[in-house]
Amino acid sequence: MTSKRAQNLSFSVFSWGVLGILTAYISVVILTLLLRVEGSSYGNTLLSGRSLSTIRLSVVSATIASVLALFFAVPISYLLARKSFPGKNLVDTLLDVPIVLSPVALGTALLVLLGSEPGRFFEDNIITFTFAVPGIVLAQFSIVVALAIRSLKAVFEQIDPRYEDVAYFLGSNRWRTFLTVTLPLAKSGIVASFILAWARAIGEFGATITVAGAVRGKTETIPSAIYLGLAEVDIQETLVYVLLLIFVAVAVLLAVRLLTARVLR
Amino acid sequence: MIKTRGVCARFDSFRLEDIELDVGEGEHFVLVGPSGAGKTLLMEIVLGLRRYSEGEVVVAGRLVQGEPIDSVPISYVPQDLAVFPHLSVRDNITFGGRARGVDQQWASRKLEELSALLNIGHILDRRSPSTLSIGEKQRVALARALFIEPRVLFLDEPFSSIDYYIKRQLIQKLREIKDALGVTVFQVTHDHQEAFMLADRIAVMFEGRIAQAGSPCELQREPGTLEVARFLLAQNIFEGEVVEVDPRSDRVKTRVGELLFTSTAANGLSCGQKVSVVIRPEEVHVIRPDRPLGPKVQDNLFAAHIDTRIPTPGGYILVTHIDGLGRPVEIHLSSCAFDDLALEDRSTVPVSLKAESLWLIPR
Numbered sequence: 001m002t003s004k005r006a007q008n009l010s011f012s013v014f015s016w017g018v019l020g021i022l023t024a025y026i027s028v029v030i031l032t033l034l035l036r037v038e039g040s041s042y043g044n045t046l047l048s049g050r051s052l053s054t055i056r057l058s059v060v061s062a063t064i065a066s067v068l069a070l071f072f073a074v075p076i077s078y079l080l081a082r083k084s085f086p087g088k089n090l091v092d093t094l095l096d097v098p099i100v101l102s103p104v105a106l107g108t109a110l111l112v113l114l115g116s117e118p119g120r121f122f123e124d125n126i127i128t129f130t131f132a133v134p135g136i137v138l139a140q141f142s143i144v145v146a147l148a149i150r151s152l153k154a155v156f157e158q159i160d161p162r163y164e165d166v167a168y169f170l171g172s173n174r175w176r177t178f179l180t181v182t183l184p185l186a187k188s189g190i191v192a193s194f195i196l197a198w199a200r201a202i203g204e205f206g207a208t209i210t211v212a213g214a215v216r217g218k219t220e221t222i223p224s225a226i227y228l229g230l231a232e233v234d235i236q237e238t239l240v241y242v243l244l245l246i247f248v249a250v251a252v253l254l255a256v257r258l259l260t261a262r263v264l265r
Numbered sequence: 266m267i268k269t270r271g272v273c274a275r276f277d278s279f280r281l282e283d284i285e286l287d288v289g290e291g292e293h294f295v296l297v298g299p300s301g302a303g304k305t306l307l308m309e310i311v312l313g314l315r316r317y318s319e320g321e322v323v324v325a326g327r328l329v330q331g332e333p334i335d336s337v338p339i340s341y342v343p344q345d346l347a348v349f350p351h352l353s354v355r356d357n358i359t360f361g362g363r364a365r366g367v368d369q370q371w372a373s374r375k376l377e378e379l380s381a382l383l384n385i386g387h388i389l390d391r392r393s394p395s396t397l398s399i400g401e402k403q404r405v406a407l408a409r410a411l412f413i414e415p416r417v418l419f420l421d422e423p424f425s426s427i428d429y430y431i432k433r434q435l436i437q438k439l440r441e442i443k444d445a446l447g448v449t450v451f452q453v454t455h456d457h458q459e460a461f462m463l464a465d466r467i468a469v470m471f472e473g474r475i476a477q478a479g480s481p482c483e484l485q486r487e488p489g490t491l492e493v494a495r496f497l498l499a500q501n502i503f504e505g506e507v508v509e510v511d512p513r514s515d516r517v518k519t520r521v522g523e524l525l526f527t528s529t530a531a532n533g534l535s536c537g538q539k540v541s542v543v544i545r546p547e548e549v550h551v552i553r554p555d556r557p558l559g560p561k562v563q564d565n566l567f568a569a570h571i572d573t574r575i576p577t578p579g580g581y582i583l584v585t586h587i588d589g590l591g592r593p594v595e596i597h598l599s600s601c602a603f604d605d606l607a608l609e610d611r612s613t614v615p616v617s618l619k620a621e622s623l624w625l626i627p628r
Contacts, residue, residue, distance in 0.1 A: 167360065170360050171361050
């Protein structure tokens with residue numbers, strides 16, 4: 001009995017110990033950053049015209065990319081959650097590729113596509129992506145749409161299809177059922193998914209820099225500003241940007257946690 | 266109104282086989298069977314929510330195959346009720362009206378009528394159904410289903426998970442509603458008592474097959490198979506052999522252990538045939554020593570020795586044995602009958618296993 005109690009105690013010590021080490025590790029990383037940044041750097045960096053345009057570009061592009069991603073992800077994830085069709089596994093796997101693929105590889109693939117004959121025609125006559133702002137949105141969208149599909153599929157799977165069946169028999173067509181029953185029930189999950197996609201988009205670097213480059217004042221997002229700051233050894237400005245992304249990450253994770261709890265309830 | 270012919274379907278390793286059903290207009294039809302018998306699957310096929318591989322399902326003259334029909338209003342109350350959590354109680358009930366674009370005045374009148382019928386006036390203004398009790402939710406789901414004045418109402422285990430008192434009230438209410446509105450009801454339940462209380466016709470289902478269909482009276486008097494008899498809680502099942510068939514009086518004598526049982530309705534049985542002899546515990550008649558024997562209790566008279574008395578709500582189950590039978594006989598007796606007869610534990614009582622209540626099922 002004593003030996004069992006000792007083993008139980010050692011298990012608790014082990015699991016709490018591991019939790020403590022990892023929490024301390026992440027806290028130390030953030031704390032070191034905070035201590036390293038001089039007080040005046042916040043104002044100097046965040047209030048400078050260049051920074052403001054960098055932050056504005058990041059926020060706007062991430063918002064457009066996330067809205068676009070949701071426009072595709074909502075119907076697609078609903079279909080994947082509800083319907084079976086031939087080749088579903090293949091489609092599902094294909095849609096997951098951007099999640100697993102290295103962003104720089106995805107960016108390269110996009111560059112190759114844009115460099116092809118139809119791609120060049122599209123760029124010349126409709127929208128220019130390469131080394132331009134739309135390229136940032138395209139890169140961010142390509143990365144976050146898969147993430148949005150994944151998270152929304154789980155949301156729709158949680159909603160009992162019986163609600164839709166009942167609504168259908170009561171006289172509601174599929175569109176009306178989707179808009180008045182399914183979407184309101186998925187509301188918190190959709191908002192959580194949007195926030196998650198937005199946070200991922202604002203922190204996206206590999207695909208963005210490959211497609212749109214990092215041209216100061218033109219295609220400079222927060223992550224590319226960090227990259228450029230490191231290259232130019234402007235440590236203070238770089239660290240302020242890093243802390244800004246950390247702040248966004250913490251805020252987003254807290255918001256998503258609260259919203260997900262509402263969905264589950 | 267609902268007709269299925271030779272319907273077969275496969276879902277993973279489970280099969281529905283050769284389902285033949287007929288539900289008439291205005292009929293209350295109950296599909297009853299143990300959990301896992303395939304009742305909900307069959308209901309979903311009839312609703313058009315699932316596809317089948319063989320046969321034919323026709324609802325209101327329209328063929329149904331994996332797509333719900335729109336030609337007649339149909340309402341569906343699933344087992345979990347699916348009361349919309351994001352809508353108020355009032356909006357839940359009137360959902361069908363909005364979807365069908367009905368006149369506002371008509372909708373208000375209908376809401377009033379249903380809230381009076383189902384006693385839900387006091388909860389109409391609740392902003393969320395999450396605060397409703399399960400019994401209230403059942404009534405809201407029923408009101409929502411009835412709001413569109415359906416020709417057919419599908420109910421999947423509508424009274425499961427509610428306490429007995431509310432269940433009895435709702436059963437009574439459902440009978441009133443059905444009579445008042447003349448709606449055809451297709452109901453699924455695992456509770457045979459509920460089925461008997463509500464149904465005009467019952468189909469008993471086991472492992473994907475319909476074992477028997479008929480009126481409650483037919484099922485009670487003549488269960489077609491031993492499985493049906495067991496499901497309908499006939500505890501008294503004995504193995505025997507037919508020894509005499511009198512075609513003129515339609516009476517049959519069957520040897521069970523060392524005893525001879527007389528029963529009516531020969532049903533094509535012949536001498537030497539092995540049968541199961543079944544009698545419901547309620548049909549075992551305890552003879553009052555001080556009274557003359559009535560015409561129905563003159564056969565199969567035996568002395569039953571009380572071994573155990575199990576209390577039930579309102580009465581007792583007496584587990585008895587009859588010498589020469591070899592198996593215990595259960596008798597259901599109300600408390601007042603038990604007191605009136607001044608019975609005691611371990612006493613012996615004269616009983617009649619009523620001839621017309623004995624079922625003979627060929628083995």
